[in-house]
Amino acid sequence: MFKKTSSYRQNIEPDLLVGLDLGTSKVTVVVAERGAEGDEAQIIGVGQAPSNGIRKGLIVNLDQAVKSVRQAVSDAQNMVGQDINEVTVSFGGGDVTSVRSKGMVSLGRTPRPVMRLDIERVIDAAQADVVVPANQSILHTIPVEYSLDGNVGIDDPLGMNAMRLDIEVQSIIVPTATIQNVMNCVSRAGLDVNGLVIKPLASALGVLTPEDAxxxxxxxxxxxxxxxxxxxxxxxxxxxxxxxxxxxxxxxxxxxxxxxxxxxxxxxxxxxxxxxxxxxxxxxxxxxxxxxxxxxxxxxxxxxxxxxxxxxxxxxxxxxxxxxxxxxxxxxxxxxxxxxxxxxxxxxxxxxxxxxxxAMPVDANRMPPGRNTQEYSSAAGIIKYILTRERDPFRYLDNPAIGGGKAEAPKMPAYAPPSGESSAPGPKERREGGFNPLKSIGDMFKDLF
Ligand SMILES: Nc1ncnc2c1ncn2[C@@H]1O[C@H](COP(=O)(O)OP(=O)(O)O)[C@@H](O)[C@H]1O
Ligand SMILES: [Mg+2]
Known part of the structure; x- marks a missing residue:
């Protein structure tokens, strides 16, 4: 198998984004290649294998599940002609609960622009109220709604002027052992886990158009x-x-x-x-x-x-x-x-x-013929998830401390007003340095196994 060393586009390294869906019937893989700045990633291949050892979304036989993952990944590698080493995984199973909580921070006596730090603080405040049962972990923290000075329905508070910021978040809580088994299965198949996504979120991102959402x-x-x-x-x-x-x-x-x-x-x-x-x-x-x-x-x-x-x-x-x-x-x-x-x-x-x-994957037109079916919705959605998080790190927050304890908001540089451009780090910067919650999960699980 050959490994691509250069891209036909200039100024970007070829960068594969790989979604792996651990389904109960099939393990599916969608591979996308990152486009030039501003372009959507292009789906370049898919793979699948019957999923053995997974029932009701739970891994019931680790060896069989590992084999299924290897097979699906090798199917995808054959199609794209490149090695796959890192994946972002969607999975279901177990009791998944969604808990809502609220948080509020004061910005001062006179209006001032909301900074990144304020968003981190308000998310922290909302998370402080969440009671996580023993042996369960928060997988995602998802802002559901922001309000500024009591005005609900604020899409993105960053940089807006106000005296008070309120948030309602949704915490997705799953059994810790389920997460450990998924991480274990994928790493035993020889892959690094870049991230975890709960399956219904992945499927939704796979099929929703921005208008429907x-x-x-x-x-x-x-x-x-x-x-x-x-x-x-x-x-x-x-x-x-x-x-x-x-x-x-x-x-x-x-x-x-x-x-x-x-x-x-x-x-x-x-x-x-x-x-x-x-x-x-x-x-x-x-x-x-x-x-x-x-x-x-x-x-x-x-x-x-x-x-x-x-x-x-x-x-x-x-x-x-x-x-x-x-x-x-x-x-x-x-x-x-x-x-x-x-x-x-x-x-x-x-x-x-x-x-x-x-509904089929919204990128189905870019999927290979015969493979553009609804069975790929979740894996295709993982690619959307990765890209959305790069654009807006506050949209879906992962728990950097899975294994117990309270989730932390990502540490981002404070909002620098008004330089015109967003102060969010570019994809490259984000991949190489700074906060990477999933890397911390990965490192933690490496310690465990
Ligand atoms: N043509 C069909 N008509 C009805 N059910 C179908 C059809 N094709 C597949 N299924 C059912 O869909 C289910 C598998 O869906 P899939 O999305 O692949 O599962 P998972 O994501 O859990 O791996 C199975 O129960 C299978 O019987
Ligand atoms: Mg499915």
Missing amino acids: LAGAAVVDIGGGTTGVAVFADGRPKHLGLLPVGGDHITNDLGSVLRLPLNKAEELKRTVSLRRDFDPDETISFTHSSRDFDISKSDLYEIVRCRLEELANDLIKPQIKASRVALLPSGILLTGGVSKTEGIDEFMLDMMDLPARV
Whole structure:
């Protein structure tokens, strides 16, 4: 395998961004190459492998999971012709909780511009209120809303004049052992972990257009063993949730009710249309392991409908309610493998009483032919996550001290008013020096294993 040594573009080093999604059905990899200053990164390849050793988003067999990661990465390496050494990983599993808290800092008796330090302080203040259960860790701290002098809905307070800054943040809390197992699995596959992203956030970033994220939308990623829900409004995630039910439950239902082997149940499941555009008396006849089966299409339909109805009513709706977002003009964006079910958009519209559509990775047009499906939503979203954090380090904050204790806001240089340009360090600068929370997580975990 050759390693590229120079870029065809000038003044930039070729820089690979790699997203690795540890799904319950597949491990998927999306590789992007950083563009010239101001350009979006270009997706140059993908890879995948069946995920073994991962169930309901949790690693249940480390050796098998490591093999799946190696296989998916090698698939991607073959496509891009470059070595992959570092990845940013999305994962699900376990109890993922989203906790809201508020913080306030005073800026003085007369208005003055908000500095980076003020944003750090207000995030610290909001985090001080979060109670993290034993053996759980904050994975992300996500500002949900800023207010200045009581005016809510401030998009970016940096540099704006005020006397008081308020914030509401969302903390994503996951079991520490889950994080350790993910880090362990990926590093045993020979890769450095540059970052971790909770799966529903990755999927949402993969499929949301900026317009949908601003208007208000819920991204529902129905995978094999889990369903991720991300509710966005004003361009920010207002709520993230992960539910332990996915398409594999439909397969199991079909298998147990119709007494079918699972591989046959899986095959039949993919033929079901939720549009109900079939003859209810029609049956599917086949012989499997020398047994004859006659299965009515309406039985198949009923079983799939039942499970999806339960998922929508009992699991997805409460998540949307928890977001406290009253209106979702862009409705539900369905993604993940189960969103390939025919008619699932109309079905969800009926169930949720919201517009619903199937959504592919927004960069799908740049994905290789045949691979631009909704199974790559999360991995594609990781690339967006990396780029968003480089542009705006306060949008998604990682916990530099995972393993217990309180998350810290990144240490950034104070805002220098008004030199015209933003004082944020460029991508290169940020990669090489200064604060890198994920490096600290990585170093910490290296110590652990
Ligand atoms: N054409 C299809 N119709 C219905 N379900 C499908 C179809 N293709 C895949 N699935 C289901 O999608 C699920 C896998 O989704 P995927 O997003 O790949 O999972 P994960 O992200 O958890 O690895 C499985 O339950 C699979 O049966
Ligand atoms: Mg998926």
